[in-house]
Amino acid sequence: MPDYDPKTIEAKWQKHWEEEKSFQVEDDPAKPKYYLLEMFPYPSGRIHMGHVRNYTIGDALARFKWMQGFNVLHPIGWDSFGMPAENAAIQNKSHPDTWTHANIKTMTEQIKRLGLSYDWDREIATCEPEYYQWNQWCFLKFLERGLVYRKNSEVNWCESCNTVLANEQVVDGLCWRCDNEVVPKLQEGWFFKITDYADRLLEGLQDLEQGWPEQVLTMQSNWIGKSTGAEVDFQIKDSKDSIQVFTTRPDTLYGATFMVLAPEHPLTHSLSRGTQQEKPIDAFIKKVKSQDKIARTSEGGEKLGVFTGAYAINPLNGETIPVWAANFVLMDYGTGAIMSVPAHDHRDFEFAKKYKLPIRVVILPPDGNTNADDLKEAMTELGPMTQSGKFDGLEGDEAKQKVCEYLQSNNIGKATVQFRLRDWGVSRQRYWGTPVPIIFCGKCGTVPVPYKDLPVVLPLDAKLGDKGQSPLKSLDSFINVPCPKCQAPAKRETDTLDTFICSSWYFDRFISPHNDKEPFSKKSVQYWMPVDQYIGGIEHAILHLLYSRFFHHVFRDMGLIETKEPFAHLLTQGMVIKDGAKMSKSKGNVVDPDHIIDRYGADTARLFILFAAPPTKQLEWSDQGVEGGSRFLKRVWRLFDEMVNFLKIIPVDDMDTQGDLPKELKELRRQIHTAIKRVTEDIDKRMQFNTAIAAIMEFVNYLYAFREWWDKHIEPPILGCILLREAMDTLILLLSPFAPHIAEEMWERMGHTGTTHQAAWPEYNETFLKADEIEIVVQVNGKVRQKLLVSESIDEASLKAKSLDDPRIQEWTDGKEVKKVIVVPKKLVNIVVK
């Protein structure tokens, strides 16, 4: 037989899987289901190592689940709308559609070379009308439910992408896609009312505690940002106006020594009228307008303020306090106004010091010193209230609650809840996306496109490249339509939908991908959902994973889905790095998956990636590591090749290997069962593919050693032959999730029919895991007093302890001093007493 030849083997089995549709799957309520999903790719051009890692982790698990008897749904598709296609097309004077489909073709070929167990009949691409018509359907259904609205608002604008971004898509003030600065811009657009689901999205995280990484749960929870506190009204002195503020610390109300308004707050302007502060305030408003919002609110940003000339009255102690305007308060967060408690808030403290505003300690510090002049910094911890009238001494939650009750009963405020989460802006002023199914009519206003007229097809003849506005705006054949209600000439909406909508429900579509009556079949979704294991990058911790949960909760309210959450388990795989940095073209440290496959084969690439690090940890690319993976597979092949002709004629089930065996065969049996146990538990319980592969490697090393003993036996015992065949079959099956092509080839050559993923995953027997026992003689003062059966691998300390603890030995040592214990390994223990 020739040497290990991955090229031939891999081509052969990939063809086989494809022709046989090996991984095609149907709903089958008689079988337990397992829905395994990797985040579907954007067709950017070529697959990179990050993809390979993502898909390889998923594939190993999918194959393992097949072998465990599950009906496994493992689909793949393309998140194929989005800006890069449009930008690339403008650059290459091509069309996004052409560019996208060419990329899908290339990447499909690349993915197929990895030997992944996808059900290709379920492939979807979100840029096809068959898919995006259901985005439009969702938009209209959400609209009916009051979850979609249009408003003119200050939006996040990315100059380089020429479009609006949702809050979730602005990361540290930069565009999530292009890292360029995001600026505010007034723009009319569509919003999804995700805030209606803020509480449920937060509560739902509790159901995910067992299955999701803690880090992701924390990030989502912080993003939703629920805070409980109080709304308090501060009356303006000599005016009918009042200022409403939200505070999470009602227990510090007595320490509010001034108030601050956002410069954009209408009262900032009006309160200053007729005072000496008119001019300074006008100048200040103008100045702040040109400042970047992110810089305004950042911790280190310069805090600027101007007195408005007006005073407010602290509703608890009746004190008159000045009202200021400052750059760090924003109009679109909370009420656009705050009460300042400088003694107990860092930002207020800094501001008060700068502008020489009063500071009052109202939470008792541990040292009891309430002199504000001695404060070096704000004291933000909870503590007993002080200088707070009748509330003195109250502390923490009780204090907050008592103050809230007082506010409520005196009609000056109430306990309330605030969220950081904002509604999801979904309008995009770009071309390559789902057209918003809305028509504007001069008479009827905003008219939804009737369901029967869906899809609103994205025209492929739009002229691309006009900066700042949708190319659809210049396409008369698209814009001009009769109003569906009154038939008068009307105009289509030219915005497209955020592509994150495409990925918010694609996992439901995979369940019935070719359904042309509805987005997905309710019955099938009931069988397959939730996704049992979802695998993707941590960069989606908020964006995609929050939007998907929102869609799922809405679908549930619509009666389309029964499960509470879409993804039961989430694995966020670590990055692939090389020379200490993430692989990227600009750093010149990219390793092309195709080159690795050409040189070593897909099985080696897969094995290296799974062996080099646990899935959630960073993976450092190493050429030696890849070499090592290749060497290991050759070693497996050699062992197999030397024995296959003899082993394949051994009947598998004929003989009973359960009973007593010679020492060497007993050890072989123990090694088989130990390997099964380790690999099974590493995959199933811990998803630690690296240690599972290490266990297989140790098993192979053992088999090489065993063969040396075996070769010395001219007439091998028949039980040994059977066990050896069992060992080889087990090795093949344990290896198959990781290196499926070589496993498939060996499985066939061993005479099995069917592919490895159809074979049952081997099971271990607990009783065969124990190492052989040996007899140890125990002496007291040189006389044999006991014989102990112990494990062959027992260490010296345990053997000593076991001997001294033995009741019969204690009869001889009782009341005497043990002077010395001599251990002769595997033979005897001698206890010297006096």
Ligand SMILES: [Zn+2]
């Ligand atoms: Zn951008």
Ligand SMILES: [Zn+2]
């Ligand atoms: Zn009309």
